[in-house]
Amino acid sequence: MGNNNLMKKSLIFPFLIRGGKPMPLYTFVLAFVFCIYNGYLQSRYLSQYAVYADDWVTDPRFLVGFCLWLIGMLINIHSDHILRNLRKPGETGYKIPRGGFFEYVTAANYFGEVVEWCGYSLASWSLQGGAFALFTFCILCTRAQQHHQLSLT
Numbered sequence: 446m447g448n449n450n451l452m453k454k455s456l457i458f459p460f461l462i463r464g465g466k467p468m469p470l471y472t473f474v475l476a477f478v479f480c481i482y483n484g485y486l487q488s489r490y491l492s493q494y495a496v497y498a499d500d501w502v503t504d505p506r507f508l509v510g511f512c513l514w515l516i517g518m519l520i521n522i523h524s525d526h527i528l529r530n531l532r533k534p535g536e537t538g539y540k541i542p543r544g545g546f547f548e549y550v551t552a553a554n555y556f557g558e559v560v561e562w563c564g565y566s567l568a569s570w571s572l573q574g575g576a577f578a579l580f581t582f583c584i585l586c587t588r589a590q591q592h593h594q595l596s597l598t
């Protein structure tokens with residue numbers, strides 16, 4: 446689940462973006478290192494240390510977590526689609542997204558991401574997953590507040 450999200454964000458999404466602003470190399474390197482380290486922590490825990498009962502995939506924590514993860518991923522993918530198609534070629538400037546979960550929250554893509562990681566945390570029932578869900582919430586909540594302030598001006 447976690448690797449699926451990281452692959453989507455790092456390998457698929459960048460190739461779907463048209464135009465946009467260039468990203469500073471420093472920001473790219475920090476994000477890259479962070480994703481590599483997070484992927485390592487999640488993978489290492491699941492492959493080396495996690496011990497689950499044989500019936501874990503029928504445990505309510507796993508089932509609810511998987512459903513949350515799937516819902517979050519679908520919200521995230523749909524919201525990214527809306528954002529990618531927000532401007533016509535050559536247009537610049539801030540636009541307020543409409544449709545999907547953008548009708549309920551300012552930053553639906555961030556909301557989907559947080560729901561995804563909370564679902565992963567619950568499904569994996571791990572400290573690493575919980576920590577990453579918490580950090581994701583803290584970081585994306587701050588960014589969502591900045592987007593919300595832009596939408597009010």
